[in-house]
Amino acid sequence: NAGVTQTPKFRILKIGQSMTLQCAQDMNHNYMYWYRQDPGMGLKLIYYSVGAGITDKGEVPNGYNVSRSTTEDFPLRLELAAPSQTSVYFCASSRTRQDLTGELFFGEGSRLTVL
Amino acid sequence: AQSVTQLDSHVSVSEGTPVLLRCNYSSSYSPSLFWYVQHPNKGLQLLLKYTSAATLVKGINGFEAEFKKSETSFHLTKPSAHMSDAAEYFCVVPKAAGNKLTFGGGTRVLVKP
Incomplete structure (x- = not known):
């Protein structure tokens, strides 16, 4: 039972590059979330989804995009990466x-x- | 607005001694409250939750927390720390609207042998 699997574990980007963080779950959960964690700041919600085809913004969505074409997968896209x-x-x-x-x-x- | 404040960013204890992690919340109503644990280089794991039933809540790994409405607190305790308790702990409260949570800033626990 894998649970929630994220790839990659580590990545270094140059300013302006783009990339996609992959996320897959095998628990048949309808709800999926992307958070970011910065030191001393707890977790902040970027985007979430309540089911396939439905996504919504969280607290800090700027600079990110998501899609939810299947129940299992919820990729996070970073466009024009910035040091922030x-x-x-x-x-x-x-x-x-x-x-x-x-x-x-x-x-x-x-x-x-x-x- | 719902918020949580973790009063200590770092706590250091000796193995076998009690652990106390302090959390105060702000809410216009009696909220649900949760504690999560994050071991190094791992994702967060739910430790315990209060959802307006018993005010003393028992969780995994011997931890428990007591909801005190009069003090707006939800402190996490364990009678005897183990080396494996070295981790970061987060106090969490649901936001008033929508499917969202507010995380505290975290308390990092160091356990000395």
Whole structure:
């Protein structure tokens, strides 16, 4: 049972480059999320999805895009990378709304550095 | 607006001694509250949750937390720390609207042998 799988684990980008962080879950969860984690700041929600074909912005969506073509996959696209996007990115999923049960299942994270 | 404040960014304890991680919340109503743990280079894992049932909540790995409405607190405790408890801990509260959470800034726990 893999849970939530993120790739890549590490990546270094140059300013202006683009990339996609991949996320897949095998728990048949409808809800999926992308968070970024910066030191001392907790986690901030970038985008989330309540099911295939439905996505919505979180607290810090600027500079990112997402898509949800299947229940399993929720890729995060970074366009024109900037140093402010240097962070650790976490994908998560939940069976129900995260604010109702708080039970999120997280991937192990993708550490991105933009130079 | 719902918010949480973790009062200590770092806590250092000796193995076998009690652990106390402090969290205060701000909410216009009695909220749900959660504690998450993050071990080094891993994703977060739900440790325990309060959802307006019993005010003393037991979680995994011997941790527990007590919801105190009068003090607007939800402190996390463990009677005896183990080396494997070295991790970062996050106090979390749902936002008032929508499918969103507010994470505290985290408390990093160091366990000394």
